[in-house]
Amino acid sequence: MTLNGWLQIILFFALVLFLAKPLGLYMVRVFERRKTWLDPVLVPCERLLYRVTGVKPEEEMRWTQYTLAVLVFSAVTLVLTYVIERLQQFLPFNPQHLAGVAPDLAWNTAVSFTTNTNWQSYSPESTMSYLTQMLGLATHNFWSAAVGLALAIAFIRGIARREMKTLGNFWVDLTRGTLWVLLPLSTVLAIALVSQGVVQNLRPYDTAHLLESQKQTTTSADGKPSTTTITTQTIAQGPVASQEAIKMLGTNGGGFFNANSAHPFENPTPLSNLLQMLAIFLIPAGLTVTLGQMVGSPRHGWAVFAAMSILWLAGVLTCYWAESQVSPLIHGADQHVSLSQSGGNMEGKEVRFGIANSALFATVTTDASCGAVNAAHDSFTPLGGMVPMVNILLGEIVFGGVGAGLYGMLIFVVMAVFIAGLMVGRTPEYLGKKIEGYDVQLAMLYLLIFPLVILVFSAISVLSPSFGLSSLTNHGPHGLSEILYAYTSATGNNGSAFGGLSPNTHWYNTTLGIAMFVGRFLMLIPMLAIAGNLASKKSIPPSAGTFPVTTPLFTVLLTSVIVIVGALTFFPALSLGPILEHLLLRAGHSF
């Protein structure tokens, strides 16, 4: 670990802290339909959209109606994306004449982008046409993020409202989130990324002639080796900057290229890297301020922000430390940091980012539900690679996905308040609302669905040599980590790949698709049910037994509840994967 690395990490967090408040206050204005400086341009667009679609913006929805609208919207856009992928060879903007996507991969990808996961079982530049990337996938980057934003706002309204049955209008929240928040921010970021060298074009791919030809030996299906001489290299192009911006801002994470944010056309400089990491945390951090303002307790928003910050710091500290360690299996080579080398574990990392920015990016992208990567998580040390996995396993509530992070965190707030209530022997209260059996039952439903999907699918895959283990590159505890990470990433709607697993098979495409679906839709339903129930409750004044949710004690309790729930649920699986691998590595074994 170096001073330079720490200064960069501190700078990153200082910028998040600095930008959270103005954006959070702006989002309050957007979702409470107050005046903003973008109104002269966007209000006519908004009115036109409502007129064309027949939306009545003043009509409010109960939680069931709100949820149904989310499901209908998601179902229609999912099918649309599936159709575009399947028919892309007949559609325009396909200069490479790429074939239609196979059914299981098309379905997996459609579910993946609809659920804000952006898991990619394929190499985008050799699979998806420009039209599919722009119309089928990038649109979902906006829509899925706007849905998450709308859901978080609905939950906040549930806390803020008193004796009301409604949570707002989904179509209005979706529209305003897209027009007022995501579009302006992504336009600014796309231009900033172009300034750093991120490409933006619709040209056919370039072909470069190699200065030295390369010989490649492959083995055919019948076992005969054949040698090919490679003299050219194809350099993929495309409308990358515009998609890169919303990929990060919407915490989507699906790369235009297979190498994602490690690719020099997606993330060329340390500054573009900083902008991308900021873009991931920007809206989720701002939402904590929005929460505080809309519920009338700004200090509660900052208490939630503080809990998120503690967990973020713990993650980045562990990951940076682990990746800076020397390998016990390499002897006779200087692995320590110096002016001429990074030291530590540089396998799978880009030299232009180094260890600090790779560890920070890995932590940020998995704290949130982004899933973009600028390094190979599979090449991290066992403990360094465990950090991204643990971040997702905790529910991606450390700032988290756009909207999803906040509502996930608020479920933990309900649990923390409930536990605090039990400690003092009174009915738990949260900002003037009694937390009752129904709320806790639904919160537990939310918390239990997540590990159920991850652990059951992982267990089936581990037990099956034919369709589960056959996709692995590594064996032993590292192989378990690869499978566990895949289902964790899918169910958590993160989308980052640990690597080492070839998931483009019928089994993985289908089950990962189901995991993504459950991780999004079956978790948001109990969350909205809690919101609807909270909105209908009376407000009661605080008493001597009320546990305040604005103090450092609350922040510590909330952080503890998150860690304990995560540790109790996943510690056995983690101990068989990365923890065992770490211990065996110290004993001289690698996988």
Added chain:
Amino acid sequence: MDILFTLATVVLFTIAILYIKGCDRLKVRPKND
């Protein structure tokens, strides 16, 4: 295969809609259990 995945999508969204009903009914369940 296309029909299979269309059916899978319909089934999953149907389960989600039933799940909404389930969560809603949980609230009105008698309290004597």
